[in-house]
Amino acid sequence: MATVRVLRLRQVPIVEHLRLEEALMRATKDNWFVINDGTPDPAIVLGISGKPEELVHTEAAAAAGVPLVKRFTGGGTVLVDQDTIFTGLVMGTRSLPGVEPFPRPIMRWSEGFFAPAFASLGAFALRENDYVFGELKFGGNAQAISRDRWVHHTSFLWRFDPARMRLLKQPARAPDYRRGRAHEAFVRGLEDLGRGRAELVESVLDCARQAGFRCVEESLEGERVQQALRENKLVSTRVLTSPEVGLESALMTA
Numbered sequence: 001m002a003t004v005r006v007l008r009l010r011q012v013p014i015v016e017h018l019r020l021e022e023a024l025m026r027a028t029k030d031n032w033f034v035i036n037d038g039t040p041d042p043a044i045v046l047g048i049s050g051k052p053e054e055l056v057h058t059e060a061a062a063a064a065g066v067p068l069v070k071r072f073t074g075g076g077t078v079l080v081d082q083d084t085i086f087t088g089l090v091m092g093t094r095s096l097p098g099v100e101p102f103p104r105p106i107m108r109w110s111e112g113f114f115a116p117a118f119a120s121l122g123a124f125a126l127r128e129n130d131y132v133f134g135e136l137k138f139g140g141n142a143q144a145i146s147r148d149r150w151v152h153h154t155s156f157l158w159r160f161d162p163a164r165m166r167l168l169k170q171p172a173r174a175p176d177y178r179r180g181r182a183h184e185a186f187v188r189g190l191e192d193l194g195r196g197r198a199e200l201v202e203s204v205l206d207c208a209r210q211a212g213f214r215c216v217e218e219s220l221e222g223e224r225v226q227q228a229l230r231e232n233k234l235v236s237t238r239v240l241t242s243p244e245v246g247l248e249s250a251l252m253t254a
Contacts (some may be wrong), residue, residue: 001212001213001214002031002095002096002212002213002214003030003031003213003214003215003216004031004032004033004208004213004214004215004216005030005031005032005033005216005217005218005224006032006033006034006035006205006208006215006216006217006218007020007032007033007034007035007218007219007220007225008035008205008217009034009035009036009037009220010036010037010038011036011037011038011039011040011082012036012039012220013039013040013041014039014043014045014069014080014086015043015069015237015238015239017034017036017039017086017088018045018069018071018072018237019229019235019237020034020220020225020229021034021072021088021090021151021153022072022144022151022232022234022235022236022237023228023229023231023232023235024088024090024225024228025090025144025146025149025150025151026232026234027227027228027229027231027232028090028224028228029092029149030090030092030224031090031091031092031095031213032088032089032090032091032218033087033088033089033090033205033208033213033215034086034087034088034089034090034153035085035086035087035088035201035204035205036085036086036087036088037085037086037197037201038081038082038083038084038085038158039080039081039082039084039086040082041081041082042064042066042079042080042081042164043066043067043068043069043079043080043081044056044061044066044067044068044069044077044078044079044080044167044168045068045069045070045071045077045078045079045080045155046068046069046070046071046077046240047070047071047073047074047075047076047077047142048070048071048072048073048074048236049074050070050076050077052068052240052244052245052246053245053246054169054171054172055076055077055168055169055171056068056077056167056168056169056245057166057167057168057169058245058246058247059247060166060167061167062242062245062247064164064167066079066164066167067239067240068239068240068245069237069238069239069240070236070237070238070239070240071142071236071237072144072236072237073142073143073144073151073153074142074143074144075129075140075141075142075143076129076140076142076171077168077171078140078155079160079164079165079167079168080155081161081164083157083158083159083160083189083191084155084156084157084158085155085156085157085158085190085197085200085201085204086153086154086155086156087153087154087156087204088151088152088153088154089110089113089151089152089153090149090150090151091149091150091151091152092148092149093148093149093150094148096109101145101148101150102145103143103145106143106145106150106152107126107129107141107143107152108126110126110141110152110154111125111126111131112211113207113208113211114131114139114154114204114207116203116206116207116210117200117203117204117206117207118131118133121133121190121193121194121195122134122193127175127177128175128176128177129141129175130175131154131156132177133188135177136186136187136188137157137186137187137188138156138157138187138188138189138190139154139155139156139157140154140155141153141154142154156190156204157187157188157189157190158189158190158191158197158200159189159190159191160184160187160189162183162184165183165184165187166183166184168183170182
């Protein structure tokens with residue numbers, strides 16, 4: 001039975017959260033399951049190759065005081081805030097010998113991993129790179145994969161603000177099942193599915209145990225985590241500057 005170290009966080013800022021996952025991937029050999037219930041302030045998070053001018057209404061975002069963050073993983077663009085629930089699976093390939101370290105096999109494995117938390121709430125499925133109930137997305141995924149380790153992290157929508165969603169442009173590349181729908185017609189929150197937020201967070205955390213892992217609780221202040229943060233020298237997650245998004249005035253920092 002493989003061991004996974006569990007970190008329960010609440011309202012840790014998204015930049016700090018992503019840098020933590022990056023450090024756990026690069027500077028430890030352990031398996032980790034991180035859950036962060038919200039981020040204090042809204043932000044728009046882009047994948048490592050995302051181009052702000054193609055994905056975000058940058059002037060509107062600046063006017064709203066919403067910073068743009070470039071993360072260390074691939075994937076699409078997401079607007080996050082205090083009503084986003086984040087999870088991160090940081091795994092060594094040797095702990096999951098039946099899962100090839102490539103995007104699609106990891107995605108398929110993750111669907112089974114999270115099914116115990118969501119299958120009873122609706123027609124839960126993995127559609128392309130998203131978690132959905134039927135035709136509506138409630139969770140977006142992104143990954144980083146190295147030779148012997150990978151990160152699979154997810155942003156789950158508890159509720160969403162349609163006005164903030166409109167800061168995102170319609171992407172040129174989108175899942176086929178989206179069929180050109182606007183953001184507010186394409187996503188749904190988990191709030192109205194009959195399970196309280198705290199109960200949902202606990203059920204998501206329990207997925208690790210149900211997947212057969214031995215779970216060991218860790219803390220953000222613990223030496224194992226702090227050592228990883230000190231030792232990681234490659235920090236890719238950052239807040240984009242105004243020139244990087246084509247603006248003259250400074251964006252707020254996250």
